[in-house]
Amino acid sequence: MKEKLEALKVEALAKLQEVTDPQVLNDLRVKYLGKKGELTEVLRGMGGLSAEERPVIGQVANLVRGAIEEIIGAKQEAFQQQETLNRLNAEKVDVTLPGRRLPQGGIHPISRVVQEIEDIFIGMGYRVAEGPEVETDYYNFEALNLPKNHPARDMQDSFYLTEDILMRTQTSPVQIRTMQAMKGETPVKIICPGKVFRRDDDDATHSFQFHQIEGLVIGPNIRMSDLKGTLQQFVQEMFGPNTGIRLRPSFFPFTEPSVEVDVSCFKCGGHGCRLCKQSGWLEILGAGMVHPNVLEIGGYDPAEYSGFAFGMGAERIAMLKYGIDDIRYFYTNDMAFVKQFKGI
Structure with a gap:
């Protein structure tokens, strides 16, 4: 048996020395060292050996296995090194x-307009206030002079979650929350940007979700002329220094008097064009003097303090500013559309 082991060693080492392929090396490993390999077959005959012969043959078998494993290990390492070298090359x-330049994103036109409006009003001393998008009926309607069953509620078809909880239809609740938090301190000078939700038509000019930016100023002796001057400053910075405004009487439950605010068409200079439908004017927002009832609910004595408020839609401003005729473009994730605003 010792001669068989020695012969097996010579044969295996000779064949392994000539191997140049990893698969052939693996096949030879199985052939000589596998469970059914030739070395295993030879060792199965150890049962017929005497007690004195077994340790001797076992020692020889271990030496043979070690020699075969050593050359297999060296070959495997050489193959791995060559594979690494080939891959590196x-x-x-x-x-x-x-x-190679990586593609860079840009600011969405709605976000861009909101940021621009915020910058304008922050430059006039306003601060940004925020509030919850899921609101109570009290803050969304009642505190804004819209008690239950008030007909003006029909102007804002709402998403109610429960009888008293709804998705806010305007950012005006932020104004009430801010007034109550300030506990009668003045001046109040805030803008409230954010998303609002209404059960509205899905067409070129309406969406069930849109962005609103409202403003509020409260203090002693605040007048309509202050409102007009503020909005004049805003539209000139937003649309150009030659932009004018006009105020038209309107109705909002939370302001009295209330006005609709138009700007002179910045495309045609007020002469009449397709954008302004030949009128020379573009409607952009609603505004008015804060209603005495709203002042009282907010914690301010209407005999001592007054204020004005205004509200605009960011989508409306963006559509006018960039000449977009369909609000749905803002929400379709069309990269061809969004990329147009990357360099603005």
């Missing part, structure tokens, strides 16, 4: 090539 980077 195939995947090497030419550092002299010019760099």
